[in-house]
Amino acid sequence: MGISRRNFLKGGGLAAGTLAVTGKPAHASVDSEQLRTKGLQTSTTVCPYCAVGCGMIVHTKDGKIVNIEGDPQHPINQGSLCSKGSAMFQVANNERRLTKVQYRAKGSDKWEEKSWDWAMQRMAKLMKDTRDRNFVKTEKVGGKEYVVNRNDGMAMIGAAALDNEECYLLGKFARAMGVGYLEHQARI
Numbered sequence: 368m369g370i371s372r373r374n375f376l377k378g379g380g381l382a383a384g385t386l387a388v389t390g391k392p393a394h395a396s397v398d399s400e401q402l403r404t405k406g407l408q409t410s411t412t413v414c415p416y417c418a419v420g421c422g423m424i425v426h427t428k429d430g431k432i433v434n435i436e437g438d439p440q441h442p443i444n445q446g447s448l449c450s451k452g453s454a455m456f457q458v459a460n461n462e463r464r465l466t467k468v469q470y471r472a473k474g475s476d477k478w479e480e481k482s483w484d485w486a487m488q489r490m491a492k493l494m495k496d497t498r499d500r501n502f503v504k505t506e507k508v509g510g511k512e513y514v515v516n517r518n519d520g521m522a523m524i525g526a527a528a529l530d531n532e533e534c535y536l537l538g539k540f541a542r543a544m545g546v547g548y549l550e551h552q553a554r555i
C-alpha cells in the first residue's frame with residue numbers, strides 16, 4: 368500500500384498521541400512502522416544496561432542490525448524503553464565499538480591485539496589459579512571439622528541481560544568452582 372502525505376501525517380499524529388498518553392508505542396495501523404521493519408529478520412533479546420531487564424526486538428538484514436525497539440509482549444516493559452535502552456541501536460552499530468580483544472600487560476603502556484582463543488585460555492587459567500590458591504577444603508566449627516569445599520578468593524555476579532537458563536548455568540558453574548559469594552545485579 369502506498370503512503371500519501373496525508374496518511375503518513377495521520378499515522379504519525381496517532382502514534383505520537385498514543386505515546387504521549389500511555390508512554391508505549393501505538394499498535395494502530397501506521398504504515399511507516401510496517402514499512403520500516405517489513406521483511407526483516409526478527410529476534411528478541413534483553414537490554415544489557417540495568418537491572419530492570421527490558422525486553423527488546425531486534426530487526427536484522429543480511430546479519431546487520433537495522434532496528435531495535437521495545438518488545439510489546441515482554442512482561443516487564445511491555446514495549447517501552449528508557450532513553451538509554453532506546454539508544455541500543457547506536458551501541459551495536461558504532462564504528463568505535465571494540466570487536467577484538469585488547470590486552471595491556473602488567474606494567475605496559477601499550478594495548479596489544481589478541482585472539483579470542485588467547486583471551487579465553489588466559490581467563491580460564493587465571494580463574495583456575497585463583498581457585499586453587501584460595502580453596503578451603505574443611506573448616507572447624509565448634510571443635511568439629513566439616514567438609515566445605517569453598518573458594519573464598521572469588522565472587523561472581525549475574526547481569527540483568529541474563530535469562531533464567533543463563534542464570535541457572537552461571538549458578539551451577541559458580542558452585543562447581545566453590546564460589547559462595549554469588550549475587551545477581553537485580554538483587555543489589
Ligand code: SF4
Nearest residue numbers: 414417420421449452
Ligand atoms: S531500557 Fe532502560 S530501564 Fe530498561 S533495562 Fe535498559 S536501561 Fe534499564
